[in-house]
Amino acid sequence: MIIIDITSILLIMFSAVILFILISVFITGKYEKHEYIKSSYALGTLINLRAIGRNAEKAVDEVLERLNDIDDKMSAFKEESEISKITVSAGNKAERVSDDTYFVIKKALEYSKILEGTFDPTIRPLVKLWSIGTKEEKIPEEAEIRTAMEIVNYKDVVLDEDKHSIMLKQKKQALDVGGIAKGFAADEARDIFLKHKIKSALIDLGGNIFALGCKQDKTPWKVGIQNPFNSRGDFLGILDVENKSIVTSGNYERYFMKDGKRFHHIIDPKTGYPSESKIISATIISDNSIDGDGLSTGVYILGVDKALNIIEAIRGVDAILVTEDKKVYMTSGVKEIFMLTNEEFALIHK
Ligand code: ADP
Ligand code: MG
Secondary structure (H helix, E strand, O other): OOHHHHOOOOOHHHHHHHHHHHHHHHHOOOOOOEEEEEEEEOOOOEEEOOOOOOHHHHHHHHHHHHHHHHHHHHOOOOOOOOHHHHHOOOOOOEOOOHHHHHHHHHHHHHHHHHOOOOOOOHHHHHHHHHHOOOOOOOOOOOHHHHHHHHHHHHHHEEEEEOOOOOEEOOOOOOOOOOOHHHHHHHHHHHHHHHHOOOEEEEEEEEOOOEOOOOOOOOOOEEEEEEEEEEOOOOOOEEEOOOEEEEEEEEEEOOOOEEOOEEEEEEEEOOOEEEEOOEEEEEEEEEOOOHHHHHHHHHHHHHHHHHHHEEEEEOOOOOEEEEEOOOOEEEEHHHHHEEEOOOOOEEEEHH
């Protein structure tokens, strides 16, 4: 009898200790999900990653490795990249490429078609002439611009699905996927996070944002839309989003001023000059970032009316467009989730 009693007392004491430990772990939050934040530099831009989950650190490191891998394959500045190899072989032979590069070019060409050639992955000769954002930036000679424009044509990109190869038809043609690669990279980052069971993360590739899941407190992520008239960090409005990509192409990121005029890095293939549509910032909200990135660059050039019509017709994709006269236009799908916070701007309902 006595032995049984001692055993029960020990059992009760043991259970009490376990309960105490569990309660203290809960209170001190040791079991709370782990948040990991890291900044780095890749794809020619500042990268900010924020992931919440037990494998956050491992997942973030894997994402950074993947971003560098994408940069190695797709940079127009690295001689060994697949993009550079296609450029070197222009007018001569096709180059076999990885699934990644093939996919990005295929998508880029889809957007060129949808956006009436405003987005064009063969824009490189013009981008190089202007060299905006580099030490060589300058207003090129008229004649140079005309010569470069002659070889900018997305219809000259030949894809061979069987051989998985890409060729540029004419000599001197050159590829630039700077307007779409970050979107692809953001989608890859999201997939790596999902593989590591990260249900909440904010992926920021130089302003190309993917909001995975929702915040730790279960409310949507709040993403600010940059005020194009001000330097970084000043927003004109806020978007409430879950599992969405938010990509903005703006004239305020890379540009130079000459005689009071702004020359920015989004080049209109039809004029050879930085786009002069009245849009100064084009944001695309979509499920996949490759769509957002590809579309935002072209939409910027297309101008408000065409852009709204085209984006409204694409299911699951929305746009917020800001014009130089401080008007904000948007497609129907974002009206519920976008809040204009800066009174200097006017919302225009179309
Ligand atoms: P960012 O990369 O600065 O976030 P974008 O996605 O709009 O902005 O891409 C701009 C880049 O795309 C330019 O730096 C250039 O490399 C390339 N680019 C410029 N004009 C065009 C165009 N008309 N079509 C496709 N790519 C372009
Ligand atoms: Mg883009």
